[in-house]
Amino acid sequence: MSQKRIDPETQQDPDTPYYGGPAGGWGSMEGISKVMVGQPPTAAVLDTLRRQNKPNGHMCTSCAWAKPAKPHLAEFCENGAKATIWDLDRRTCDPEVFASRTVEELRELSDHELESLGRLTHPMRFDPGTRRYVETTWDEAFAAIGATLRRMDPKSVVFYTSGRASLETSFMWQLFARMYGHNNLPDSSNMCHETTSVALKKFIGSPVGTCVLEDFDHCDLMLFFGQNTGSNSPRFLHTLQQAKQRGCTIITFNPVREAGLLRFRNPQQITQMLGGSTEISDLYLQVRPGGDMAAILGLIKRVLELETAEGGILDHGFIAEHTTGYEALKAHAEATGWDEIEALSGLSRDHLREVGTAYARSKRAIAMYGMGLTQHVRGGETLGMLVNLMLLRGNLGRLGAGISPVRGHSNVQGQRTVGISEKPELVPLDEMGRMFGFTPPRETGHTTVEAAEGVIDGSVRGFLQMGGNFAISIPDSGRVKEHWTDLDLIVNVATKLNRSHLLPGRETWLLPCLVRSEEDEQVSGPQVVSIEDSLSHIYASLGRNEPAARTLLSEPAIVAGIAKATLEPNPDVPWDDWVADYSRVRACIEALWPDKFADYERRMHEPGGFYKGNAARERRWQTESGKAEFSVPDSNSGLNRPLGQGEYTLVTLRSNDQFNTTIYGFSDRLRGLSGDRMIVLMSPAEIARAGLAEGQKVRLVCAEEDGHPRGVAGLTVTAYDLPDHCVAAYYPEVNPVIPVGLHDRMSKTPAYKGVPVRLEAM
Ligand SMILES: Nc1nc2c(c(=O)[nH]1)N[C@H]1C(S)=C(S)[C@@H](COP(=O)(O)OP(=O)(O)OC[C@H]3O[C@@H](n4cnc5c(=O)[nH]c(N)nc54)[C@H](O)[C@@H]3O)O[C@H]1N2
Ligand SMILES: Nc1nc2c(c(=O)[nH]1)N[C@H]1C(S)=C(S)[C@@H](COP(=O)(O)OP(=O)(O)OC[C@H]3O[C@@H](n4cnc5c(=O)[nH]c(N)nc54)[C@H](O)[C@@H]3O)O[C@H]1N2
Numbered sequence: 001m002s003q004k005r006i007d008p009e010t011q012q013d014p015d016t017p018y019y020g021g022p023a024g025g026w027g028s029m030e031g032i033s034k035v036m037v038g039q040p041p042t043a044a045v046l047d048t049l050r051r052q053n054k055p056n057g058h059m060c061t062s063c064a065w066a067k068p069a070k071p072h073l074a075e076f077c078e079n080g081a082k083a084t085i086w087d088l089d090r091r092t093c094d095p096e097v098f099a100s101r102t103v104e105e106l107r108e109l110s111d112h113e114l115e116s117l118g119r120l121t122h123p124m125r126f127d128p129g130t131r132r133y134v135e136t137t138w139d140e141a142f143a144a145i146g147a148t149l150r151r152m153d154p155k156s157v158v159f160y161t162s163g164r165a166s167l168e169t170s171f172m173w174q175l176f177a178r179m180y181g182h183n184n185l186p187d188s189s190n191m192c193h194e195t196t197s198v199a200l201k202k203f204i205g206s207p208v209g210t211c212v213l214e215d216f217d218h219c220d221l222m223l224f225f226g227q228n229t230g231s232n233s234p235r236f237l238h239t240l241q242q243a244k245q246r247g248c249t250i251i252t253f254n255p256v257r258e259a260g261l262l263r264f265r266n267p268q269q270i271t272q273m274l275g276g277s278t279e280i281s282d283l284y285l286q287v288r289p290g291g292d293m294a295a296i297l298g299l300i301k302r303v304l305e306l307e308t309a310e311g312g313i314l315d316h317g318f319i320a321e322h323t324t325g326y327e328a329l330k331a332h333a334e335a336t337g338w339d340e341i342e343a344l345s346g347l348s349r350d351h352l353r354e355v356g357t358a359y360a361r362s363k364r365a366i367a368m369y370g371m372g373l374t375q376h377v378r379g380g381e382t383l384g385m386l387v388n389l390m391l392l393r394g395n396l397g398r399l400g401a402g403i404s405p406v407r408g409h410s411n412v413q414g415q416r417t418v419g420i421s422e423k424p425e426l427v428p429l430d431e432m433g434r435m436f437g438f439t440p441p442r443e444t445g446h447t448t449v450e451a452a453e454g455v456i457d458g459s460v461r462g463f464l465q466m467g468g469n470f471a472i473s474i475p476d477s478g479r480v481k482e483h484w485t486d487l488d489l490i491v492n493v494a495t496k497l498n499r500s501h502l503l504p505g506r507e508t509w510l511l512p513c514l515v516r517s518e519e520d521e522q523v524s525g526p527q528v529v530s531i532e533d534s535l536s537h538i539y540a541s542l543g544r545n546e547p548a549a550r551t552l553l554s555e556p557a558i559v560a561g562i563a564k565a566t567l568e569p570n571p572d573v574p575w576d577d578w579v580a581d582y583s584r585v586r587a588c589i590e591a592l593w594p595d596k597f598a599d600y601e602r603r604m605h606e607p608g609g610f611y612k613g614n615a616a617r618e619r620r621w622q623t624e625s626g627k628a629e630f631s632v633p634d635s636n637s638g639l640n641r642p643l644g645q646g647e648y649t650l651v652t653l654r655s656n657d658q659f660n661t662t663i664y665g666f667s668d669r670l671r672g673l674s675g676d677r678m679i680v681l682m683s684p685a686e687i688a689r690a691g692l693a694e695g696q697k698v699r700l701v702c703a704e705e706d707g708h709p710r711g712v713a714g715l716t717v718t719a720y721d722l723p724d725h726c727v728a729a730y731y732p733e734v735n736p737v738i739p740v741g742l743h744d745r746m747s748k749t750p751a752y753k754g755v756p757v758r759l760e761a762m
């Protein structure tokens with residue numbers, strides 16, 4: 001496949017001519033149908049979309065952005081619709097598909113082709129003799145998995161969760177893991193916002209953001225770092241647009257000029273559909289990858305300069321009453337020169353002073369961020385620097401101000417709330433033990449990085465994944481894949497076939513489940529599930545579509561099936577009753593976390609969901625010092641080391657046509673790219689300096705020397721507007737280049753956005 005350019009003026013994709021224009025707009029409305037490939041949306045699918053993200057409807061699985069109490073007529077976006085349509089695929093990957101091909105033959109298909117086989121329909125067991133998956137029954141699968149788990153050392157088994165499983169599934173899954181005997185509960189959150197969970201907790205005592213939707217109606221400045229809203233949480237563009245239209249200033253820091261953050265055409269507003277669009281960013285600063293810490297320090301330096309010159313800029317009352325460490329931060333900012341800040345951030349002091357001044361003059365500021373800050377070696381310290389900036393002017397714990405991570409998977413934040421955590425100290429284990437009559441394990445479990453390292457070194461022997469494509473989405477996927485097949489037990493609970501499923505271990509199961517938009521009928525009737533969004537609101541979600549196959553089970557039923565076959569019977573843990581009626585699971589959640597989930601069963605149906613509360617928002621600081629903490633990093637660079645000669649920082653990106661490792665198609669129209677995903681983006685000046693030419697094939701190699709050479713060959717050099725010393729490429733294609741040991745120092749979130757690499761001509 002070759003790479004094609006989309007006309008930058010019209011943003012017209014030659015392969016998908018109906019795409020076009022700014023993020024949103026008719027292009028996205030019509031483009032939705034493309035994922036249906038030959039299947040026009042049925043009336044049921046259209047009805048599902050109409051109800052998506054509204055009370056009595058199902059909550060979209062594509063992102064974690066808030067579902068407003070007063071929804072738009074269509075409260076879904078291009079990518080949310082794609083996700084739903086992809087889930088409600090009428091093609092089926094049934095036992096016949098598996099009978100016709102070995103796993104080795106299936107591996108020849110691309111990631112896009114694998115998922116395009118359709119929905120998994122039957123429980124399957126891998127047969128090593130024929131190298132094929134063969135049909136099995138649920139009873140046989142549960143009994144066999146239970147028998148194997150009982151023979152294994154619980155500490156050698158990992159229970160991974162991808163962030164879309166509901167609160168009910170997540171609660172049952174973590175309880176099963178702990179009753180079985182470990183805290184090995186890594187979550188996809190460990191690959192994205194664990195930096196947030198650890199660093200915000202340390203600095204302000206809250207593992208999650210402090211903002212709610214109302215804040216976005218009152219702020220007059222938003223500082224936006226490293227999140228690709230147009231592709232990854234498009235409904236948030238409405239919020240940004242509204243803020244913009246009432247005069248709020250938005251300043252974006254991102255090495256890539258992301259179209260959604262430049263201009264947006266609102267599909268809900270007819271005047272906008274007829275031509276106009278809103279400029280989202282007032283200033284767009286192409287910071288160097290890993291340069292945000294220095295950039296924010298520059299803003300702080302400017303704020304302090306103005307305080308010295310004019311006074312009245314800092315919130316001295318707030319600093320005195322609520323914080324620690326101000327003097328050390330001040331000394332650090334004053335001691336750091338503008339030359340260093342410019343060199344590390346790649347931004348000019350004039351621009352940083354301009355933004356610092358805007359911040360100093362603003363009344364209510366919100367800082368928002370995504371993977372551009374969290375997936376770095378000093379991601380946690382960078383968040384510390386962002387907190388510093390907010391604390392200087394008391395921009396935490398008041399209306400219209402705060403810090404707002406834009407979370408990834410639709411329930412990734414909620415899973416942590418109900419006990420999915422490898423960190424036992426974050427979970428009410430004493431109460432859990434009392435409530436369910438067992439002794440919870442106390443040993444810290446594995447993060448995703450540690451789980452991957454365990455697969456590589458052989459200490460992890462069993463891997464159960466509740467969703468996800470772990471062996472591919474993890475860093476060092478080349479090395480992880482090599483050892484994945486050594487595992488004694490692999491259990492995949494999934495909806496569609498992916499590459500991890502095609503790497504069987506000694507005993508391997510593929511268990512298909514319902515998706516959230518499908519009807520989940522149990523003994524007591526149709527069940528609702530619940531999820532928590534980025535802004536800490538919890539909602540009910542009701543699926544109504546007819547399931548893709550009658551043989552599918554719900555995730556709670558699968559967890560209960562395996563747990564019952566593994567654990568000794570325990571009258572305090574009535575798995576069957578829980579599956580019969582999920583409200584009984586919710587009653588347990590409410591009993592364990594009464595402050596967050598009071599009146600859960602009723603309030604989750606309220607329009608806009610219910611707020612679980614946040615101490616930092618009320619200026620109660622649940623930190624070690626009892627105060628909000630200013631901090632000083634031990635380096636002003638977010639990277640692990642300065643780049644050497646011929647080295648670049650690799651940033652890995654998602655296209656507009658993928659959901660993580662699910663590749664819907666090959667159009668990245670918001671970036672003006674379409675076609676081949678095997679490309680490496682770099683600025684024309686860097687291409688010339690490197691002695692390369694556009695269109696040339698190169699090998700991307702990791703510049704970290706640790707005895708494990710890592711490279712991906714066959715990438716086409718593609719000119720793109722990027723800062724110096726930076727290259728970009730698509731995830732997951734280049735994950736074999738990223739060392740698993742390269743991660744945020746505080747939280748072990750992989751440094752997917754800060755990998756030192758070299759390019760070799762082929
Ligand atoms: N359609 C769709 N929606 C999704 C997903 C998807 O794959 N597809 N994935 C979901 C999940 S699980 C997650 S975690 C989220 C991810 O959503 P995001 O947080 O947006 O993550 P990325 O797409 O990885 O993009 C990160 C952005 O950071 C920028 N960036 C890279 N390095 C730096 C840096 O050093 N500094 C700054 N300031 N910016 C930088 C990139 O250019 C990019 O715009 O989206 C969720 N929503
Ligand atoms: N280089 C690089 N690597 C990255 C990232 C990056 O930015 N750069 N981002 C990281 C991040 S933030 C994340 S979250 C990971 C995620 O990466 P993935 O593991 O790819 O993400 P998921 O979307 O969780 O997993 C997709 C699979 O989940 C299954 N699935 C879909 N829906 C359901 C369901 O309802 N139930 C169940 N049980 N299964 C389902 C399907 O079989 C599908 O194949 O990738 C990480 N890897």
Ligand SMILES: [Mo]
Pocket residue numbers: 188189191192408409
């Ligand atoms: Mo994520």
